[in-house]
Amino acid sequence: MKLRWRLAMASALAGAVSVIVVIVAAYFITCRRVEWAMDHYGTYESYESYGGYGDRPPNGVLAALADVDDLGWPFVAVALGGLVLSGALGWLAARAALRPVNALKDAAGRVATTRDLTTRIDVAGDDELSSLARSFNAMLDALERSAKSQKRLVADASHELRTPLTALRTNVELLMRGDLPQEVHEEVSRAVTSGLEELTALVSDVVELARDEEPAVLVESVRLDELVEREVARAARHWPSTAYSMSAEPTVVRGVPDRLARAVANLLDNAAKYSPAGGLVEVSLRGGVLTVRDHGPGISADDLPHVFDRFYRAPSARQLPGSGLGLAIVGQVVDSHGGSVSASPAPGGGTLVRLALPVG
Numbered sequence: 428m429k430l431r432w433r434l435a436m437a438s439a440l441a442g443a444v445s446v447i448v449v450i451v452a453a454y455f456i457t458c459r460r461v462e463w464a465m466d467h468y469g470t471y472e473s474y475e476s477y478g479g480y481g482d483r484p485p486n487g488v489l490a491a492l493a494d495v496d497d498l499g500w501p502f503v504a505v506a507l508g509g510l511v512l513s514g515a516l517g518w519l520a521a522r523a524a525l526r527p528v529n530a531l532k533d534a535a536g537r538v539a540t541t542r543d544l545t546t547r548i549d550v551a552g553d554d555e556l557s558s559l560a561r562s563f564n565a566m567l568d569a570l571e572r573s574a575k576s577q578k579r580l581v582a583d584a585s586h587e588l589r590t591p592l593t594a595l596r597t598n599v600e601l602l603m604r605g606d607l608p609q610e611v612h613e614e615v616s617r618a619v620t621s622g623l624e625e626l627t628a629l630v631s632d633v634v635e636l637a638r639d640e641e642p643a644v645l646v647e648s649v650r651l652d653e654l655v656e657r658e659v660a661r662a663a664r665h666w667p668s669t670a671y672s673m674s675a676e677p678t679v680v681r682g683v684p685d686r687l688a689r690a691v692a693n694l695l696d697n698a699a700k701y702s703p704a705g706g707l708v709e710v711s712l713r714g715g716v717l718t719v720r721d722h723g724p725g726i727s728a729d730d731l732p733h734v735f736d737r738f739y740r741a742p743s744a745r746q747l748p749g750s751g752l753g754l755a756i757v758g759q760v761v762d763s764h765g766g767s768v769s770a771s772p773a774p775g776g777g778t779l780v781r782l783a784l785p786v787g
Contacts, residue, residue, distance in 0.1 A: 527548075527556040527557065527559075527560055528556060530548055530549075530560070531548060531556075531559065531560060531563055534546050534547075534548050534563070535563075538567070544567055544570050544571040544574055545567075545571065546567065547564050547567065548560045548563060548564055550564070579737070588626070588629065588630075591622050591625050591626045591629065592626065594618070594622055595619060595622040595623065595626065598615050598618050598619045598622065599619060601615050602615055602616065602619065629752070633752070635689065635752075635756050635759075645683045645685075646681055646682060646683055647681070647682075647683075647684070648679055648680075648681060649679065649680050649681070649682050649684050649687060650677070650678070650679060651678040651679065651680050651687070651712065651715070651717070651784065652675040652676065652677050652678050652712055654684065654687060654688055654691065655673070655675055655691055655710065655712055655717060656673065656675065657688070658688055658691045658692045658695055659671050659673050659695060659710055661692065662692065662695040662696060662699060662708075665696070665699075666696070666699035668704045668705060669698075669699040669702050669705075669706055669707075669708055670705065670706070670707045670708070671695070671707075671708050671710060672707060672708070672709050672710065673710045673711075674710070674711045674712070675710075675711070675712035675713075676712060676713055676714075678712055678714070678715055678786060679786065679787065680715060680764070680784045680785065680786060680787070681764075681785070681787065682764045682784070683764075686760045686763075686764075687760065687764070687784075689756060689760065690756065690757045690760040690761060690782070691717070691782075693753040693754065693756055693757050694717075694719045694754075694757055694780055694782065695708065695710070695719060696753065697753050697754060697780075698719050698720075698721035698723075698778070698780070699721075701721055701723035701724065701778070702721045702722060702723045702777075703722070703723060706721065706722045706723065707721075707722055708720070708721050708722075709721075714786065715783060715784050715785065715786035716781060716782070716783045716784075717781075717782040717783075717784075718779060718780065718781050718782075719779075719780045719782075720773050720777060720778070720779045720780075721773075721777045721778055722773075722775075722776060722777040723776075723777050723778065724776075724777075725772050725773070725776055725777055725778050726770060726772065726778050731770060731771070731772075734754050734770050735754050735755055735757065735758035735768065735770075736755060737752060737755040754770075757782070761782060761783075761784070764784055764785075765784070765785050766782065766783050766784040766785065767782075767783050768780065768781065768782045768783070769781050
């Protein structure tokens with residue numbers, strides 16, 4: 428039952444009970460006074476004793492009631508009692524109806540004090556307060572997922588950063604010795620440069636993943652076909668040993684251009700990375716669905732469920748450059764834009780990645 432109806436019924440019930448109590452009390456007080464008047468003035472013998480008229484019917488009851496002058500204060504007392512009773516019943520009804528609000532207040536205070544995002548409110552019913560409690564639980568679910576995701580990202584990033592930092596520190600210490608042969612010095616210098624580039628890319632990817640949602644002020648209408656065309660041209664320059672073919676129809680989506688471009692670029696780079704020399708990467712855009720297909724060794728069935736996980740790298744790919752965050756960034760960008768992304772084995776070999784975004 429809706430809260431407004433519960434409060435209305437509780438108030439009506441409290442008022443009705445109070446009125447009934449006042450009426451019943453007034454009735455009994457009046458009856459007692461009438462009985463008292465009848466006992467003292469209203470009988471034939473009473474009139475004889477007060478100089479009545481013998482066989483005339485008794486007619487002194489109303490006149491006798493006129494002498495009763497103390498009915499006022501009982502009625503005032505009963506009316507005040509009715510008001511107090513009505514207020515008490517209304518208070519009890521409001522307290523019972525608003526009990527979920529107190530539970531919500533206590534839960535919010537507990538979360539603010541302990542920062543325990545596992546707190547939940549027991550919900551029963553379908554009124555406005557139950558809906559509010561469900562919304563509160565849903566908010567805590569989202570916050571808990573976000574907090575766990577951030578903690579996991581920090582833990583994974585700290586683990587992944589140790590290896591390049593250790594290698595970089597070792598190489599820098601070798602350079603600081605100053606007694607290395609020229610060829611060794613050059614090799615270590617190249618290793619330092621490569622390590623710095625790897626570390627920069629890793630930090631950039633971690634920062635990219637730390638973004639939970641797209642800023643609303645940056646969302647705009649994007650010609651996805653033109654964006655994909657630009658990224659294919661960039662990938663072709665960056666991977667000259669890989670051939671790209673593209674087929675796209677005009678498509679408009681709502682999103683952040685830079686983030687969408689990053690997701691498309693990661694898909695194209697990932698396809699080129701696993702393609703053989705001279706291999707072909709096929710790109711197609713139809714109805715808001717972007718497909719990228721390579722002709723590489725493909726992804727094993729055991730690895731497919733994890734390709735969009737953070738820092739996940741298949742055993743066969745651990746010797747290749749990269750942080751293992753490229754496809755995780757794709758998944759996050761697509762999810763924040765209300766789309767979906769999946770990977771599957773391609774017919775005839777290779778991998779087919781399907782990225783779908785809402786059109787309009």
